[in-house]
Amino acid sequence: MDIQDMRIFARVAAVQNLSAVGTELGLTPGTISKRIQALEDELHARLFDRTTRSIRITEEGSTFLLHVERILSEIEAARASVDDKVTKPKGKLKLAAPACLGRRYIAPALCEFMRRYPEIEVQVDLKDRQVNLQEEGYDVAIRTGALSDSSLIAKRLAPDRAVIVAAPSYIARMGKPQRPEDLARHDCLVLGDRWQWSFGKNGAETSVRVKGSLRSNNGEVLSHAALEGLGVIRASELEVLGEIKAGKLVVLLPDFEVSTNAAVWALYPSSKHVLPRMRVLLDFLAAWFREAKGEAARADALAASAAANGNARPETAAVVAAVKSNATSGEVRKIRARA
Numbered sequence: 001m002d003i004q005d006m007r008i009f010a011r012v013a014a015v016q017n018l019s020a021v022g023t024e025l026g027l028t029p030g031t032i033s034k035r036i037q038a039l040e041d042e043l044h045a046r047l048f049d050r051t052t053r054s055i056r057i058t059e060e061g062s063t064f065l066l067h068v069e070r071i072l073s074e075i076e077a078a079r080a081s082v083d084d085k086v087t088k089p090k091g092k093l094k095l096a097a098p099a100c101l102g103r104r105y106i107a108p109a110l111c112e113f114m115r116r117y118p119e120i121e122v123q124v125d126l127k128d129r130q131v132n133l134q135e136e137g138y139d140v141a142i143r144t145g146a147l148s149d150s151s152l153i154a155k156r157l158a159p160d161r162a163v164i165v166a167a168p169s170y171i172a173r174m175g176k177p178q179r180p181e182d183l184a185r186h187d188c189l190v191l192g193d194r195w196q197w198s199f200g201k202n203g204a205e206t207s208v209r210v211k212g213s214l215r216s217n218n219g220e221v222l223s224h225a226a227l228e229g230l231g232v233i234r235a236s237e238l239e240v241l242g243e244i245k246a247g248k249l250v251v252l253l254p255d256f257e258v259s260t261n262a263a264v265w266a267l268y269p270s271s272k273h274v275l276p277r278m279r280v281l282l283d284f285l286a287a288w289f290r291e292a293k294g295e296a297a298r299a300d301a302l303a304a305s306a307a308a309n310g311n312a313r314p315e316t317a318a319v320v321a322a323v324k325s326n327a328t329s330g331e332v333r334k335i336r337a338r339a
Contacts, residue, residue: 003075005039006068008032009047013057013065015137024092069269076275089276090119097142100219100239101264102126106142109288113281120277128191128218133269139278140268142285144236152267155282158289162258163237164197165249169229177232177252180206187231188212189222197234200257234258238292264289 011021018029025032033050040047047061057065097106102124110122125131131141133152144160164183177183180199188197188210199206212231216222219239226233227248233240243249266282 001039001042002035003072005035006072008035009039009061010065010068010072011137012036012048012055013061014134016055016057016135018055020137073270088119089117089280091275091277092121092123093139093277093281094123094125094137095140095142095281096125096127096131096136096138098144098219098236098239099126099128100223101142101144101236103220104242105238105289105292106285109285112288113284116284117277117280120281122281133267139275140266140281143265143267144238145262147265147267151270153270155266155268155286157264157266157282157286158238158292159262160236160238160264161262162234163240163244164232164234164252164258165226165240165244166232166252167227167229167248168250170226170231171250171252173229180208180253180256183208183210183232186210186212187214189225189231189233190215191219191222191234192217194234197258199253201255206256236262238264 008021008025008027011024012018012032015021015024018032021027022029022032027035036047043060043064045060045064046058047064049056049058095106103126106124110124114120114122125138130143131138133139133141142157145162147154164177170187174186177186180197183197189212190210192215195209195211197208197210199208210232214222214225214230219235222233223235223240223243225231226235227243232252237244240249244251266285268278268282
């Protein structure tokens with residue numbers, strides 16, 4: 001049985017599109033179809049139900065896929081075990097990330113990553129919904145918040161608590177909520193169908209059903225509306241950190257825990273963990289987020305010190321300004337070096 005046919009079968013099972021797999025592997029859809037047919041003939045089993053509009057894996061195909069994924073994983077592990085340590089990781093990775101987090105953190109991180117690993121090809125899609133890795137052909141998905149149970153492997157990249165924020169103009173007009181229950185009287189901007197907001201304090205939990213005049217599946221739409229003073233949003237702290245530091249958004253209900261075990265996570269199938277290109281990407285992103293959080297913490301400390309002393313050294317002001325403007329970690333290091 002041909003290993004390449006197994007790889008083609010696994011990709012067709014993941015993507016469910018012959019043309020897409022053909023483009024990915026540099027083969028025509030007709031060639032992909034013939035390779036699948038040859039595999040079916042060898043196995044005396046139908047692996048996919050195919051029509052002119054769709055392709056769906058059969059029960060026999062699903063059983064075969066479990067074995068194929070294990071075999072391909074072991075082949076990758078065997079290859080990795082004998083690779084020279086200086087060999088550069090190579091291959092393709094398909095990644096999904098939330099739009100706002102993707103633009104602010106993932107995009108600059110990937111630019112640096114691809115300079116460091118030029119033989120890795122990356123496709124990144126920014127989506128504010130949870131993708132199905134197997135059905136949509138993703139190798140890894142970046143998610144924020146607390147995770148639900150999953151068969152996927154989760155790597156914690158950085159802590160990221162959720163916060164409730166609003167613009168000063170909204171607070172001036174509507175006042176600050178003092179308790180979570182007060183949000184029921186506020187105009188809340190809702191992501192997707194997350195109408196129920198949960199809070200914790202001293203071991204007690206409170207759940208509030210919010211309401212509002214604007215709902216979207218895109219976090220940036222809601223962030224923009226909040227900045228315009230249209231309402232209150234529940235957001236990832238990383239996504240609104242710059243606006244909070246600049247005073248454009250104010251944290252509400254700071255004494256309440258908005259979510260538990262919240263973080264930035266990388267989710268991926270167990271069959272992918274041995275891939276050298278996957279390992280270097282996950283390690284790189286974890287280091288990138290640690291540095292980003294560290295720069296923010298150092299900027300806070302510098303600003304507090306400057307305020308306490310009544311002045312600020314030029315390098316302190318430059319670094320604080322850079323972090324507040326969401327400069328990348330590399331740009332902050334350059335500013336620090338020049339000061």
